Amino acid sequence: MADQNTPAGEGGPPKGLPALKAHVIANKVDVALWGIRLLTVLCTIGYLLPIFNNPVSAFYKALLANAATSALRLHQRIPPREIALSREFLARFLLEDSAHYLFYSLIFMNVVPNILILTPIFLFALLHAASYSLTILDTLGQNSMWVARLLISLVEFQSRNILRAAALAEIVLFPLVVFMALFSYCGLMTPFVYYYFLTWRYTSRRNPYTRNTFRELRVAAERAASSPSAPAPLARTLRSAVSLVCRMAPPAEHVQ
Known part of the structure; x- marks a missing residue:
């Protein structure tokens, strides 16, 4: 069996902590996205199980983490040199799923916390974090953390159902937002803004x-x-x- 810290050229690419360090240096943005998505998952769990923290604080931290993830993805999809004050750029911007979920976080920054609001961002963060976790484990070595690999495989096996559940949560959230606005749990403009979010999701090219x-x-x-x-x-x-x-x-x- 090859050693996990095998250098390049002696049984394949290098593995272990040196390889992980090199991977982090070479993929700073992707690793940052992975870490922030894990934070989104942990904050959502912290909202559901407020054992060590304030559930309200955990709710808004999850939204902030989702906003940070969306901003980084937009940075990857639309380089700064391509930013322009034009109708064409705005149309391109609104086609990006990351832009949709950046607005999603902004929409719910001033509402009363509700678990259904966190459901789509939790599911997306879980799915993408699990996918990149497999890359991290492969960098450490093929035999590293088999229990984590098993859990990741279960998440990826259910990826289609996870995406469908996230879409269903987006839809069901609309009547809830209307109800929240009627009873002063959010602003009166929130349902109108969320309606535009839903239309963007409905016309999404990638999802x-x-x-x-x-x-x-x-x-x-x-x-x-x-x-x-x-x-x-x-x-x-x-x-x-x-x-x-x-x-x-x-x-x-x-x-x-």
């Missing part, structure tokens, strides 16, 4: 899960409304809800 989840919910609602056993008031309510959501959806030509 179709929000759009697909809307479609699945529509099919399920129409099937339930058409069921012979469905009470007439429930059927009318479901059809009205589907009609309202369809009218609020972005124009078809904006959807990739």
Whole structure:
């Protein structure tokens, strides 16, 4: 069995702490993203299990960590030299998923904490942190921390379900935000701003899960409304809800 600190040229690329140090130096932004995503996961857990910290503080720290992650990803996707004060740049900026979630953090910075708000950012942070953790473990050596590798494999195996759950949380959060605004748990403008966030997610080029989840919910609602056993008031309510959501959806030509 090759030693984990094998130098390059003697059984493959170097492994172990020296290799990890070199990897960190060569990939500072990616490693920073990994660390901040882990912080997002830990803060969300800290909000749910406030044993060692204040849950309200943990809630806002998770949002700040998500904002930092989104800003770094935007830095990677749009280099500073390409920034310009133009309509074209703004359109390109709003196409980026990272921009969507930067605004997401800003939207909820002044609301009463709620676990559903943290659900999408927790799921995205968990999925991406697990993926990069595998890179870190590979740098340390193939046999390092097999228990962690097993947990990472479980997360990656459920990646599709995790993305669908995040999309469902984005959608379900909208009526909750309306409810929160009516009862003064957030500002009256929050539902309107969140509506624009949802339209950006619906037209996302890189992540179709929000759009697909809307479609699945529509099919399920129409099937339930058409069921012979469905009470007439429930059927009318479901059809009205589907009609309202369809009218609020972005124009078809904006959807990739």
